[in-house]
Amino acid sequence: MLAEIITIGDEILIGQIVDTNSAWMAQQLNAAGIRIKQISSISDDKEHILKALAEAKQRADIILITGGLGPTKDDITKKTLTEYFNVGFVENEEALENVKRIFAKYNRPLLEVNRQQAQVPANCEVLNNQNGTAPGMWFNQEGKVYVSMPGVPHEMMYMVEQQVLPKLKATFKLPFIIHKTLLTVGEGESFLAERIADIEDALPAHIKLAYLPKLGQVRLRLSGYGDNEAALQQDIDNYAALLTDRLGKVIAAEDDIALEKAIMNKLEERGQTVSVAESCTGGYIAHLFTQHAGSSATFLGGAVSYSYELKESILGVKNETLWQHGAVSEETATEMVEGALLNFKSDYAIAVTGIAGPGGGTDDKPVGTIWIGVAGKGKTLVKKFTFGNKRKQNIERTAITALGMLNTLLTRE
Amino acid sequence: MLAEIITIGDEILIGQIVDTNSAWMAQQLNAAGIRIKQISSISDDKEHILKALAEAKQRADIILITGGLGPTKDDITKKTLTEYFNVGFVENEEALENVKRIFAKYNRPLLEVNRQQAQVPANCEVLNNQNGTAPGMWFNQEGKVYVSMPGVPHEMMYMVEQQVLPKLKATFKLPFIIHKTLLTVGEGESFLAERIADIEDALPAHIKLAYLPKLGQVRLRLSGYGDNEAALQQDIDNYAALLTDRLGKVIAAEDDIALEKAIMNKLEERGQTVSVAESCTGGYIAHLFTQHAGSSATFLGGAVSYSYELKESILGVKNETLWQHGAVSEETATEMVEGALLNFKSDYAIAVTGIAGPGGGTDDKPVGTIWIGVAGKGKTLVKKFTFGNKRKQNIERTAITALGMLNTLLTRE
Numbered sequence: 001m002l003a004e005i006i007t008i009g010d011e012i013l014i015g016q017i018v019d020t021n022s023a024w025m026a027q028q029l030n031a032a033g034i035r036i037k038q039i040s041s042i043s044d045d046k047e048h049i050l051k052a053l054a055e056a057k058q059r060a061d062i063i064l065i066t067g068g069l070g071p072t073k074d075d076i077t078k079k080t081l082t083e084y085f086n087v088g089f090v091e092n093e094e095a096l097e098n099v100k101r102i103f104a105k106y107n108r109p110l111l112e113v114n115r116q117q118a119q120v121p122a123n124c125e126v127l128n129n130q131n132g133t134a135p136g137m138w139f140n141q142e143g144k145v146y147v148s149m150p151g152v153p154h155e156m157m158y159m160v161e162q163q164v165l166p167k168l169k170a171t172f173k174l175p176f177i178i179h180k181t182l183l184t185v186g187e188g189e190s191f192l193a194e195r196i197a198d199i200e201d202a203l204p205a206h207i208k209l210a211y212l213p214k215l216g217q218v219r220l221r222l223s224g225y226g227d228n229e230a231a232l233q234q235d236i237d238n239y240a241a242l243l244t245d246r247l248g249k250v251i252a253a254e255d256d257i258a259l260e261k262a263i264m265n266k267l268e269e270r271g272q273t274v275s276v277a278e279s280c281t282g283g284y285i286a287h288l289f290t291q292h293a294g295s296s297a298t299f300l301g302g303a304v305s306y307s308y309e310l311k312e313s314i315l316g317v318k319n320e321t322l323w324q325h326g327a328v329s330e331e332t333a334t335e336m337v338e339g340a341l342l343n344f345k346s347d348y349a350i351a352v353t354g355i356a357g358p359g360g361g362t363d364d365k366p367v368g369t370i371w372i373g374v375a376g377k378g379k380t381l382v383k384k385f386t387f388g389n390k391r392k393q394n395i396e397r398t399a400i401t402a403l404g405m406l407n408t409l410l411t412r413e
Numbered sequence: 414m415l416a417e418i419i420t421i422g423d424e425i426l427i428g429q430i431v432d433t434n435s436a437w438m439a440q441q442l443n444a445a446g447i448r449i450k451q452i453s454s455i456s457d458d459k460e461h462i463l464k465a466l467a468e469a470k471q472r473a474d475i476i477l478i479t480g481g482l483g484p485t486k487d488d489i490t491k492k493t494l495t496e497y498f499n500v501g502f503v504e505n506e507e508a509l510e511n512v513k514r515i516f517a518k519y520n521r522p523l524l525e526v527n528r529q530q531a532q533v534p535a536n537c538e539v540l541n542n543q544n545g546t547a548p549g550m551w552f553n554q555e556g557k558v559y560v561s562m563p564g565v566p567h568e569m570m571y572m573v574e575q576q577v578l579p580k581l582k583a584t585f586k587l588p589f590i591i592h593k594t595l596l597t598v599g600e601g602e603s604f605l606a607e608r609i610a611d612i613e614d615a616l617p618a619h620i621k622l623a624y625l626p627k628l629g630q631v632r633l634r635l636s637g638y639g640d641n642e643a644a645l646q647q648d649i650d651n652y653a654a655l656l657t658d659r660l661g662k663v664i665a666a667e668d669d670i671a672l673e674k675a676i677m678n679k680l681e682e683r684g685q686t687v688s689v690a691e692s693c694t695g696g697y698i699a700h701l702f703t704q705h706a707g708s709s710a711t712f713l714g715g716a717v718s719y720s721y722e723l724k725e726s727i728l729g730v731k732n733e734t735l736w737q738h739g740a741v742s743e744e745t746a747t748e749m750v751e752g753a754l755l756n757f758k759s760d761y762a763i764a765v766t767g768i769a770g771p772g773g774g775t776d777d778k779p780v781g782t783i784w785i786g787v788a789g790k791g792k793t794l795v796k797k798f799t800f801g802n803k804r805k806q807n808i809e810r811t812a813i814t815a816l817g818m819l820n821t822l823l824t825r826e
Contacts, residue, residue, distance in 0.1 A: 011625050013449040014592065015439030016634065016669065019432060022454070026428030036426040037461070041435070041452040044623075048450070055468065071603045072624045073613065114603050152626060154806055179427065190484045190527050190546075200486065210457075211485045212424050213565060221429065256429065276696075276717070282703020283689075283696035286717040290695025293771050293804055301723040304689070304699040306714040310757060314716065314727055344723060358706050391706055393567055 001172050003029055003062035005039045006052050008077050009151055012041040021066055021153055028160055033174035034062065035225075044068055049080045057144055062168065067151030069134035071113045078121065078137075081148060085139060087122040095126050095135035102133055124148075127163045131155045138167065145171060176229045180236045181256035182220045182243055185404050189213045192220065192247065199242050207235060215400045217252075217259060252407050259403045260288045266410050267298040267348070274406070275344035276302035277315050277336040277351040279327065280370060285350060285399045300346050305336070315339035315351075328353050328365050333382050337373030348376045348409070350402045354385075356394045370398050374406045381409060414585050416442055416475035418452045419465050421490050422564055425454040434479055434566055441573055446587035447475065448638075457481055462493045470557055475581065480564030482547035484526045490561060491534065491550075498552060500535040508539050508548040515546055537561075540576045544568045551580065558584060589642045593649045594669035595633045595656055598817050602626045605633065605660065612655050620648060628813045630665075630672060665820050672816045673701045679823050680711040680761070687819070688757035689715035690728050690749040690764040692740065693783060698763060698812045713759050718749070728752035728764075741766050741778050746795050750786030761789045761822070763815045767798075769807045783811050787819045794822060 005025055011017045022039045029036060037059050042052045049068075056063045068077030082089060096118035103110045117133045120126055127136030127147070132155040139146040147164055149156045168174075184192060189211045193200070200209050206226050212219040222239055226232040244251055253262035267274060276285050282304055289299040303314040308327060311317040316339040317332055325331040337351035354370030361367035368387040373380060385401060387394045418438055424430045435452045442449060450472050455465050462481075469476045481490030495502060509531035516523045530546045533539055540549030540560070545568040552559040560577055562569045581587075597605060602624045606613070613622050619639050625632040635652055639645040657664055666675035680687060689698050695717055702712040716727040721740060724730040729752040730745055738744040750764035767783030774780035781800040786793060798814060800807045 010621075010623055010636070011634070012436065013439055013452065014443045014636070015436040015441075015449075016594075016625060016632070017627075018436040019452075023425065023428040023431040026426055028428075030427045036428075037456070038465075039426065039432075039454040043450070052451075070624060070626070072606045074621070074623045108601075108604070111603055111607055113606065154801070154803070157803075181429070188521075190524055191521070193485045193526065194524055208423075208487065210423055210487045211483060212429060213483070214430075219429070221424070223423070223427070278696075278699075281700075282708070282712075283691075283699025283715075283717065284703070286691075286696025287700045290697075290717070290719065290769075291805060291808065295695070296719050296773075299695075299719055301717040301719040302696075303716055303727065304696065304703070304714040306703065306709050306712055310714040313756065343726065356703075360709075388567070390567070390570075392704060395704065 001034045001062065001174055002037045002060040003034050003064060004037050004056040004060040006056060006063065006065045007039070007041045007151065008044060008049060008065065008067040010043050013043055021151065021156055024153070024157065025064060025160060028165060030177055030179070032165055032169060033177050034168065035177060044074055044076055046076060046080050046083070049077065050084055053084055053146070061144055061172070063144065063146045064164070065146065065148040066156055069148065069150045071117055071133070077148060078119075081137070081139070082121045085121060085123050085141060089119045090122045092118050092120045092126045092135065094128065095120060098128060098135065099133045127159050129155055130158045130162070136163065175225065175227055176232055178224045178232050178236050179256070180222045180240045182240065182247070182251050183253040183255070183257065183259065183262060184218045184220060184247060184250045185216065185252045185259060185407060187218065187250050189218045192218055192250070196243055196246055199239070199246065203239065204235070207239060215397055216404055217400065219256065221256070249411055258288065258292070259400065259407060261292050263403060263407055263410065264289065264292065264295060264298045272347035273298050273300050274348045274350065275300045275340050275346035277340040277349065278302065278304050279306060279311070279336070279353040280356040281352050281395050281398050282306065284395050285352070285402060288399060288403070300344050302340060302344060311336065314343065316343060326365070328355055328369055328371060330371055330382055330384065333371035333373040334380060337375045337382070338380060341375050341377075348374070348406060350374050350406055352398050352402055354394070354398060356391045357389050358391055368394055370394065372398065372402045372405060374402065374409050376409060379409070381405060414447045414475065414587055415450045415473040416447050416477060417450050417469040417473040419469060419476065419478045420452070420454045420564065421457060421462060421478060421480040423456050426456055434564065434569055437566070437570065438477060438573060441578060443590055443592070445578055445582060446590050447581065448590060457487050457489055459489060459493050459496070462490065463497055466497055466559070474557055474585070476557065476559045477577070478559065478561045479569055482561065482563045484530055484546070491532075494550070494552070494561060495534045498534060498536050498554060502532045503535045505531050505533045505539045505548065507541065508533060511541060511548065512546045540572050542568055543571045543575070549576065588638065588640055589645055591637045591645050591649050592669070593635045593653045595653065595660070595664050596666040596668070596670065596672065596675060597631045597633060597660060597663045598629065598665045598672060598820060600631065600663050602631045605631055605663070609656055609659055612652070612659065616652065617648070620652060628810055629817055630813065632669065634669070662824055671701065671705070672813065672820060674705050676816060676820055676823065677702065677705065677708060677711045685760035686711050686713050687761045687763065688713045688753050688759035690753040690762065691715065691717050692719060692724070692749070692766040693769040694765050694808050694811050695719065697808050698765070698815060701812060701816070713757050715753060715757060724749065727756065729756060739778070741768055741782055741784060743784055743795055743797065746784035746786040747793060750788045750795070751793060754788050754790075761787070761819060763787050763819055765811050765815055767807070767811060769804045770802050771804055781807055783807065785811065785815045785818060787815065787822050789822060792822070794818060
């Protein structure tokens with residue numbers, strides 16, 4: 001079963017927002033055994049929308065559309081759908097009740113433009129929007145299903161989980177797709193490929209292997225397609241085991257999880273904790289840990305010490321260390337990581353200090369100069385890195401490198 | 414001038430990664446006066462790639478392709494391009510030198526599979542890849558330009574900035590596109606639309622207005638298209654001024670900047686500073702501030718106090734407050750924000766404490782219960798919010814709401 005996703009709205013095409021909706025929908029659909037053939041982002045333009053729908057229909061059975069359902073004039077998806085299906089508008093009572101409910105909840109007057117949100121194409125089935133005023137719409141035509149949803153992420157997500165997926169499962173007989181991902185750290189993709197070449201060459205046609213490199217990590221993803229779920233799972237497990245045996249310690253996790261989650265899992269197994277002392281990453285490492293449910297079991301917290309003063313007062317970095325060696329130095333990184341370990345009473349700590357840029361560089365310490373420290377009880381490892389001159393990338397690379405160092409420290413033990 | 418972006422790779426279609434490349438490319442191209450007609454994500458499949466190229470050619474003059482250039486077997490973009498253009502492969506000396514340079518730099522042996530990266534379609538012009546082994550490729554055919562680039566973000570970005578944009582500017586006469594965005598906080602899009610209906614109705618055909626809502630904020634984007642840059646800028650400025658006059662204090666920034674950046678700009682003008690004390694947002698607010706260049710001028714740092722102990726030791730929250738009222742309470746939020754102000758010696762502070770979920774909720778304090786405090790010298794404002802049950806959304810909504818409260822505090826003065 002194939003689906004396509006069409007996102008409508010100029011904001012993606014001018015790069016004002018990143019399309020996170022499509023990735024989320026793709027995950028949900030894949031888990032339900034529906035493959036995504038194509039994701040297209042198109043403009044709020046009638047002819048373009050009509051063409052994209054016609055093209056998608058040629059390739060897929062399910063067409064999921066997001067965006068362009070707001071109450072304002074630039075939103076034309078609903079009107080265009082009436083043309084595509086050659087139907088008129090009707091007022092939907094359920095959708096109108098929902099609009100009234102939401103305006104009553106926030107105690108705001110109902111404007112005519114809001115009331116129009118309850119006008120829908122005559123051939124659609126309305127999907128209730130728990131979190132907003134624009135109703136979702138489900139269409140059946142010539143064996144194809146079209147679903148139009150709002151582009152606001154939490155409105156769309158609720159609709160997909162509560163209504164679209166159950167209806168798709170009831171409508172189609174779905175095949176099985178199983179993915180298994182291994183997270184590797186510290187080896188480039190061509191070296192990994194060389195080490196597992198014979199295993200890859202011997203893969204049967206219904207199992208695919210993909211390499212997904214990202215900042216010092218490579219994810220190896222096995223994907224299996226078939227009708228027999230148990231046999232498929234067995235195949236995937238067997239090939240994953242072959243890869244795991246071959247690659248050994250390079251593998252940080254045998255799931256499609258983030259590196260920091262793999263670290264927290266290891267810590268949780270051992271009943272241990274971690275804290276952070278962040279200068280140039282400015283809270284990003286803490287955010288990586290705490291975005292995961294259950295992080296409070298192993299992550300105690302930490303300090304974002306941008307200023308000298310906070311490095312001294314929260315972390316106990318010595319004033320003379322800062323003035324003698326500078327904030328970006330081996331000595332400061334060492335005192336930061338050991339200070340975090342001591343003051344935050346964790347079993348492990350990460351500290352980073354550096355010049356993320358674009359300003360602040362000197363001849364001695366150009367932008368991209370970063371010191372990273374990781375420490376456990378009785379052992380501290382501090383290393384210098386020289387990254388590039390892009391702030392965002394420096395923050396991300398520093399975070400991933402620091403996590404990689406902590407993972408190595410944990411794995412060695 | 415119209416362009417399309419085609420991203421190749423199953424990882425986007427199964428939702429394993431979010432396509433951030435396209436948004437970035439779209440921003441760069443728009444700034445150069447090139448509009449993006451469509452962004453398509455397709456699979457590593459020969460027929461699909463050929464079809465997508467043929468469709469894109471019908472709509473656009475410039476086709477930018479990313480992904481599928483790695484050294485491993487799942488990467489078939491280059492081979493498919495030789496079929497599309499009906500040419501053979503040649504070894505490119507410059508590309509080979511680049512591969513050798515990179516392997517020498519990391520002191521790794523050059524594998525045959527890496528050497529093959531220097532094989533390119535015979536009709537292409539090679540674009541040097543400063544940050545990786547896969548060369549970029551520039552093709553001219555029948556008045557259309559095709560550019561194939563690696564999907565690894567920092568490889569692609571360097572190539573676009575240093576080579577693709579200059580070549581596009583040299584190849585085409587480009588029209589002007591000017592965008593102007595106003596950031597509004599605290600009003601829904603339909604209320605904004607009602608208040609500016611007459612201005613919107615009177616917009617000339619070459620000026621478009623879009624509403625971009627996101628978590629308590631709505632961006633109003635004016636886009637102008639034309640050949641006369643000065644006249645276009647004047648038009649855009651005039652309409653922006655009309656909107657600004659009408660909407661008044663709802664406008665947090667007259668640029669397409671993030672709310673936290675608007676706050677830092679206000680603080681910098683006044684020579685003031687801010688710090689944070691984060692529990693349930695776990696460093697995310699600090700990260701929002703520090704992702705921006707120059708944030709150290711106003712952002713001092715703060716604490717990520719996940720545990721009771723850190724709330725006491727770093728922020729000075731009283732032990733009896735925590736045990737009597739709990740970590741998620743008005744009392745704790747108040748002591749956290751006032752503790753941050755005092756201990757971090759900033760002019761303003763933000764504190765948040767709550768239950769981000771999915772675990773940790775109780776009958777009294779269900780998941781989504783959040784207390785937010787903002788404070789300046791002599792004034793503290795603490796409010797309770799009840800958000801939903803999704804962790805990621807709760808973290809983001811809490812952060813934006815806290816920033817909105819601080820912005821209001823700053824604007825009132």
